[in-house]
Amino acid sequence: MGVFYGIGVGSGDPELLTLKACKTLRLLDVLITPVTAEEKESLAYNIVRDLLNHNVEVLFRRFPMSEDPAIWQESAAAVAEEIRILIGNGKNVGFVTLGDPMFYSTYVYLLQELKRRGIDAQTIPGISSVTAACSKTGVSLAEKNERIAIVPAVYAHTDIQPILDAFDTVVFMKVKGDCSSLIERLERAGMKETAVFVSRLGLDNEQIVYDLDEIRGCNVNYLSLIIARKKR
Amino acid sequence: MGVFYGIGVGSGDPELLTLKACKTLRLLDVLITPVTAEEKESLAYNIVRDLLNHNVEVLFRRFPMSEDPAIWQESAAAVAEEIRILIGNGKNVGFVTLGDPMFYSTYVYLLQELKRRGIDAQTIPGISSVTAACSKTGVSLAEKNERIAIVPAVYAHTDIQPILDAFDTVVFMKVKGDCSSLIERLERAGMKETAVFVSRLGLDNEQIVYDLDEIRGCNVNYLSLIIARKKR
Incomplete structure (x- = not known):
C-alpha cells in the first residue's frame, strides 16, 4: 500500500513551504493538483514543480468553482477513487493545496471522500x-x-x-x-x-x-x- | 547596518519550519530567544538550535509571564535597545517565536519598540x-x-x-x-x-x-x- 499526503504549499512564496512539505514532495510517485475550469494553470503546482522528483507523474484534476457543494463532492469523489486505486498499487500520492489544507480549502471534500473509502490521509499544514x-x-x-x-x-x-x-x-x-x-x-x-x-x-x-x-x-x-x- | 528578522518557528515539530525561516537562521550573527522566568529552556530555541551557524551568538532574554502589558513592554524595550546597537554594528539579528509571530505572541511588543526606534523588521510567518x-x-x-x-x-x-x-x-x-x-x-x-x-x-x-x-x-x-x- 502507498500513502496519501495532503500538502499545504503556503500562500504563494515558494520559500513559505515547510521542510515537511518539501520532504514529502520528494516521496511522491504521483502528484495530483487541482485546477479550476476557469484557470488553465495550477497555482499550487507552480509553487512545487521545481521540488518534485523527475519521474513523478502529475495529474491535473478539475475542481470547478461553484457555490454548489454537490459539484465539489462529485469532483472529490472521482479523485478519491483514483487515489484509492493508486495507493492500492503501492504508489505514494500527494495532493497540493494553496495556503493551508484545513483553511477554506477544497481538500476537505477530498478528505471526507477518502475517509468514506477507509483511506487514511497525512495532512501537512501550510502558511495561510x-x-x-x-x-x-x-x-x-x-x-x-x-x-x-x-x-x-x-x-x-x-x-x-x-x-x-x-x-x-x-x-x-x-x-x-x-x-x-x-x-x-x-x-x-x-x-x-x-x-x-x-x-x-x-x-x-x-x-x-x-x-x-x-x-x-x-x-x-x-x-x-x-x-x-x-x-x- | 545589519538586518533584524522575526522568525516564526512553527508549533513544535522542527519539520514545520519554513524554507524561509531556515534560510534566514543561517544569515544570523546573533539569535535572541525568549525565556520566561518560570521555564529555564526556550522551546523556540530547541527547535532551531541544530540549524544555526556554529559562530552565532545566542542571547536568552527574559519575557516574564504576566497579565500586565507594562511588564512585557519593559522587556521588549530592553531587547529592542539591544537590537538597535547590534544592527548598528552591522550584525544580522534574529528573534525566534513559537508558532506564528503575529498570533498571540510577545513578538508584537518587540515590533512596536523597534518601530519606535525607526528599525524595520522582516517577519517570517510560522505554522501556528x-x-x-x-x-x-x-x-x-x-x-x-x-x-x-x-x-x-x-x-x-x-x-x-x-x-x-x-x-x-x-x-x-x-x-x-x-x-x-x-x-x-x-x-x-x-x-x-x-x-x-x-x-x-x-x-x-x-x-x-x-x-x-x-x-x-x-x-x-x-x-x-x-x-x-x-x-x-
Missing part, C-alpha cells in the same frame, strides 16, 4: 494567506486576550455589526469585486484606518493597500482579504 | 498551533462560507453564547487548568461531540483528546487549545 499577510504588513492578528473573527466577505452584506463589536480583529476572506460597501461598514465601525487590504500575496500582481479608499469601486481579485482591527 | 492541530486531527477550520472565531479560553467564563451561535468553528486558545466549565458550555451548545482538545502539539507530552469528558477536572498544560465545530 492570513498568517502571511500579517507578517508582511506588520499587523498582529491578536495579542494577549484579544478575540479574532474570520468571515467570508459576503457577510459584509448582512448584519455584521455584532461581530465588529465583539472582536478585536476581523478578517474578511474572499474579498472580490467592488468592496465599497464593506469599506463603508468598516468606516462606520471606526476600523477603516487600521485596516489593510492584501491581494495575491507572494504571487504575481501582489497588492498591499493601507488606505482602503484606494480600492473603492475597484474590481479586486478573488485571492484577496482585508484585516481590520480595533484601535489599541 | 491552530493550523497544525487541524492538519493533525483532520478537523477543518472552515469550508465554503463558514465563519471562524478564535478566543482565549478565559472568555468561556463570560457570555460566549452569542459567539457559539454565530460561528461555525470556535477555537479556544490558552486553555489551561480545569476546563470543566468550558466543556459544559460546549455540551449545552451541542458542540462537544465534534470538539477536539490538543496540547503541546509536536512537543514532548503531546496530547490529543477527542472525548472531552476525558479531560474534565484535569489540570491541563497551558500550551493547549480546543477546536469546537457545529455539526455539518
Whole structure:
C-alpha cells in the first residue's frame, strides 16, 4: 500500500513551504493538483514543480468553482477513487493545496471522500494567506486576550455589526469585486484606518493597500482579504 | 547596518519550519530567544538550535509571564535597545517565536519598540498551533462560507453564547487548568461531540483528546487549545 499526503504549499512564496512539505514532495510517485475550469494553470503546482522528483507523474484534476457543494463532492469523489486505486498499487500520492489544507480549502471534500473509502490521509499544514499577510504588513492578528473573527466577505452584506463589536480583529476572506460597501461598514465601525487590504500575496500582481479608499469601486481579485482591527 | 528578522518557528515539530525561516537562521550573527522566568529552556530555541551557524551568538532574554502589558513592554524595550546597537554594528539579528509571530505572541511588543526606534523588521510567518492541530486531527477550520472565531479560553467564563451561535468553528486558545466549565458550555451548545482538545502539539507530552469528558477536572498544560465545530 502507498500513502496519501495532503500538502499545504503556503500562500504563494515558494520559500513559505515547510521542510515537511518539501520532504514529502520528494516521496511522491504521483502528484495530483487541482485546477479550476476557469484557470488553465495550477497555482499550487507552480509553487512545487521545481521540488518534485523527475519521474513523478502529475495529474491535473478539475475542481470547478461553484457555490454548489454537490459539484465539489462529485469532483472529490472521482479523485478519491483514483487515489484509492493508486495507493492500492503501492504508489505514494500527494495532493497540493494553496495556503493551508484545513483553511477554506477544497481538500476537505477530498478528505471526507477518502475517509468514506477507509483511506487514511497525512495532512501537512501550510502558511495561510492570513498568517502571511500579517507578517508582511506588520499587523498582529491578536495579542494577549484579544478575540479574532474570520468571515467570508459576503457577510459584509448582512448584519455584521455584532461581530465588529465583539472582536478585536476581523478578517474578511474572499474579498472580490467592488468592496465599497464593506469599506463603508468598516468606516462606520471606526476600523477603516487600521485596516489593510492584501491581494495575491507572494504571487504575481501582489497588492498591499493601507488606505482602503484606494480600492473603492475597484474590481479586486478573488485571492484577496482585508484585516481590520480595533484601535489599541 | 545589519538586518533584524522575526522568525516564526512553527508549533513544535522542527519539520514545520519554513524554507524561509531556515534560510534566514543561517544569515544570523546573533539569535535572541525568549525565556520566561518560570521555564529555564526556550522551546523556540530547541527547535532551531541544530540549524544555526556554529559562530552565532545566542542571547536568552527574559519575557516574564504576566497579565500586565507594562511588564512585557519593559522587556521588549530592553531587547529592542539591544537590537538597535547590534544592527548598528552591522550584525544580522534574529528573534525566534513559537508558532506564528503575529498570533498571540510577545513578538508584537518587540515590533512596536523597534518601530519606535525607526528599525524595520522582516517577519517570517510560522505554522501556528491552530493550523497544525487541524492538519493533525483532520478537523477543518472552515469550508465554503463558514465563519471562524478564535478566543482565549478565559472568555468561556463570560457570555460566549452569542459567539457559539454565530460561528461555525470556535477555537479556544490558552486553555489551561480545569476546563470543566468550558466543556459544559460546549455540551449545552451541542458542540462537544465534534470538539477536539490538543496540547503541546509536536512537543514532548503531546496530547490529543477527542472525548472531552476525558479531560474534565484535569489540570491541563497551558500550551493547549480546543477546536469546537457545529455539526455539518
